[in-house]
Amino acid sequence: MDILSRMEELILLSVWKLQDEAYGLEIRKHLYELTGQDLSVGAVYVPLKRLKKRGYLESWDSEPTDERGGRSKRFFKLTQKGVGALQQVKTVQEHAWSGLPDIGFGWTPSKS
């Protein structure tokens, strides 16, 4: 599929949401809040690198801070291409979730 995977979508949205605080471990925390699931560190850093390579994200390294363990962080920011990919997935999403008939399990999704 040439559509963002779930993980890619959630990571891009995390970067968007976190603004100036979008770096690896912080993104991981945000994903935990979103999903309730504790992802491994690699499960965040590996796709971050891929998303950058593909041009959905750009990054730069900060200076270290004077907090304990405050080494340099790699911050991320969405590119225009990244926003475009999110826009596309949102469109597919809305399309896929619309017009669903009642199947009587006590739930029909609220109209997007």
Added chain:
Amino acid sequence: MDILSRMEELILLSVWKLQDEAYGLEIRKHLYELTGQDLSVGAVYVPLKRLKKRGYLESWDSEPTDERGGRSKRFFKLTQKGVGALQQVKTVQEHAWSGLPDIGFGWTPSKS
């Protein structure tokens, strides 16, 4: 992630949408309408089998019809567990797409 993958979500939604016509090749056609992408046959049948094994779908085989090539079809139907998994992914989705600040690329998603 213990959340449906994109493909799994779209397949479950296709089964929901197609009702009495939810079988392999027809699901593949529906996915093409949703995404504009021509998936290989295996890209549909393989996850269908997995979704059934995990209890998100149930299936039964039809009698052949008297159309040309009209051999027996394997029809699918969502289980309660399948609907629950969709409900979960929808919740995460809505959460992830809400409260995004303006980042000035000329687009901010419409609320949910």
Added chain:
DNA sequence: TTATTTATTTTAATTTTTAAAATAAATGCG
């Protein structure tokens, strides 16, 4: 100088995705 903390990278196993080929079972037609 050793421990602790925050952070990123690497690695290797598993799982998912995909494309392509194989198989199956039906009708159409010379």
Added chain:
DNA sequence: CGCATTTATTTTAAAAATTAAAATAAATAA
């Protein structure tokens, strides 16, 4: 009948993504 065509599912093998775990790095604390 027998061979072609159509609709349909299964199998397989390669590629890509996901994950967990361990390694590495660089800072402060004690």
